[in-house]
Amino acid sequence: MSSGHDDSTCSSVDERADTSGRGRAGLNRRRFLQTTAALTAAAGGSGAGIASPGxxxxxxxxxxxxxxxxxxxADTRVMDPDLDQGLNDMYRLIFNTPLSVDDEGLPVADLAESWEFADDTTLRLMLRQDAVWQDGEPLTADDFVFTWERMNDPERESTNVQGFSPWLADVIAIDDYTVEMRTSVPYAPALVELDGFWIAPRHFIEEVGDEAFGLKPLGSGxxxxxxxxxxxxxxxxxxxxxxxxxxxxxxxxxxxxxxxxxxxxxxxxxxxxxxxxxxxxxxxxxxxxxxAYVTQAPDWRIQFIQFPHQDSRRENTPEIDNKLVRQALNYALDREAIATAVGQGNFDVVPGPWFGSSWAYPANAAELGYRYDPERARELLAEAGYADGFTFYFGTSNGFSLMDNELMQACVPYFQDIGLQVEFTSLEWAAFDPARDENQFSAYYLGLSGSTDPHGSPNQYMTSQGRTRGFYDTDPELEEVIWQGATIVDFEERQTYYQEVIFPMMIDVAPWIFLWTPSSxxxxxxxxxxxxxxxxxxxxxxxxxxx
CATH class of the missing domain: 3.40.190.10 (Periplasmic binding protein-like II)
Structure with a gap:
């Protein structure tokens, strides 16, 4: 495992990036980007070090x-989607969910062959009766109930429950093949979010236990x-x-x-x-x-630099709690230049927390969002009391998502240019994820498997009711506004609320450094x-x- 930069580009890139933050006099962002692109192109053009078909x-x-x-x-930490939601590549082959999401972002049948809203807070699912577990036992409504009970077991410390407990109040088996999911409030994204409600087998887990299930699970896929x-x-x-x-x-x-x-x-x-x-x-x-050939498509991921809550980041980094500092860091980056020179056209810059075609953006989103303005960034730092900068502990995974290490290396000179002393760390995922748990960073690069509903990513990483380690409790008003948007069931009213209330507040609060959406x-x-x-x-x- 790597504990630092990608060795294939480190010697030249590090010399320019000066990740210690001490080399501002010789800093040249244009040369850095040109060199990064040239090094990458050379690696591909010559094929040096790459095995050819034998x-x-x-x-x-x-x-x-x-x-x-x-x-x-990268691998999952445990083969149990209730404890690690990391790898749909694997999980989609082993497990099932009540509903899935198609390539248009719409809910489609999976274990539930049909569904209806009995009222504003009751979703009724009619299950397919031919679905069985991989040992031949029937999959029934009781497994849905068990899955919900298991999520809410405090001794298990489920990570998946955080995506459901804020809005899902109860799961009830009406009969063997009818389930009612009762919500605490009217919840517009419910159907889409059931794509992550992985159903677990009661009979198998009660027989072998959670630990054995997490090592060799029984699924229905x-x-x-x-x-x-x-x-x-x-x-x-x-x-x-x-x-x-x-x-x-x-x-x-x-x-x-x-x-x-x-x-x-x-x-x-x-x-x-x-x-x-x-x-x-x-x-x-x-x-x-x-x-071989290459196939690619723009996807629904949103990639950004996360500002973790103070309990989930490095000690003695109070500057991240200052909104002016977060705004300054957004102004510091030339996203378009990085996406073009390093990303080579495989990343679309976005003004906010959703993929580019999301209906949540207003027509003038690009004008309202952050532009590259290092002078404004320095002014905001001075106004916040950090005219001389501060030490910025900045991390990224290496090889987990497309060009993660290269893109974040390219960000370092920009942060240095506005006066920050950057301590940059790039780790393979197996080391990076525990480093986040150990609160080693002030901020770090992250890419989400974005929900097609605009509530998904902000809820997971900006509210106290979402995933751990996010930007939560830092701005209670933002959290309240995010959740209000999810309870509006009329689409036109909801779209107006996102465009006129939520998006402008996102720009003002700056809970992330907004970056781009990649191609898969x-x-x-x-x-x-x-x-x-x-x-x-x-x-x-x-x-x-x-x-």
Missing amino acids: KAAAAAAQESIEEVIVALG PYQVVEWQKDQFLSLEAASTWWGEPQPFPRVRFVIIPDTFTRAAALLAGDAHVVSEPPVAMVPQIEGSGT IMAVDNRIEYQQGPQPYVEVMKMTAAG
Whole structure:
């Protein structure tokens, strides 16, 4: 595991970035961005250090794929979606939810084949009766009740319950195949958010216990777990009990390869069939290999720099609580320049906390949002009492999301330019996530699998009722406004509220450094047909064998 910068670019980039914050005299952001782009392009153009397809790959091209190998940058912490919601790539093959979300962002049937609102606070789900667990036991309304009870068990410290407890009051089994989900208030995003309500098997967990379930779970999805070695691999096989569309492959194997270039090399060497988030600079090499191609699409993720609550960040960093400081940091970055020079056109800058096409943005959102204005940033820091700057403990994952390390390295000189002393840390996800738990940062880069409803991301990371480690309790008025927006069920009234009340307040409070939405990029073996959609993960069930 890496404990610092990406070694492939570190020697040149660090010299310019001067992450200690002591080298402002020699700082040149333009040269930094040009050099970063050139280094990345050189890595892709020459293919230095990247394995090319060998004899094994050529021979394999004549064979059908019995086990598709998917290379990801990080693993889940535990194979229990109630405790870690990190990897839909895996979970969607093992588990099910009441409803799913299609590529248009609309709710569609999953375990519930139909649904209706009996009143403003009662959602009735009619379950499909052919769904079974992977041991053949029927999946019933009682499993829905158990899932809710399990989420609310204080001894388990569920992380998923935080997304539901603020609005979901109770889950009731009317009969074996009818469930009522009763909300504490009228809640507009309910149908979309049930896409994350992973149903757990009562009979199995009561027999083996939570710990055993988290190591080798029993699901109701198309594939069942054969073996999981954390941070190494997950082996799945097609479940004979599956009740949905046929599985495209007999077996699926996820392998964890944190480094993006190494992931791409595995594809070119024939050691993987699908690679998530390959280096952008290697796309021409992959496309020209004759054995693989790249598929990509703008997705629903929103990426930003998180200002954690004071209980979830580094000690003695009170400056983050000052709104003027947060505004200054938003003015400090030239997002367009970074997205163009480093992101190479794979990132769309957004003015706020939603993906670019969200209906929550007003028509003049770009004008209301932050522009690149370092002079204004310095003025705000001085007004806040930090004319001489402060030490900014800034972190990012390395290889978890598309170009995370490179993009955040490019931000460092901008922060230095307004007077901050930047302590920059880049870690592979297996080390970065615990570092967040240990409160090592003032702020850090984060990318969400964004909800198609604009309540999702702000609720998760800006309110006390959302996920842990977010920007919560820092501005109670913002939290109140966010939740008011979720209770408006009339669409036109709700849209007006988001555009005229919530968005302007977001800009003023500056709970994040607003950045961009990325494209999902996947590299795929020619023997597989696959088109990446807006869901920011690998969807094995949408693949077919080529030919």
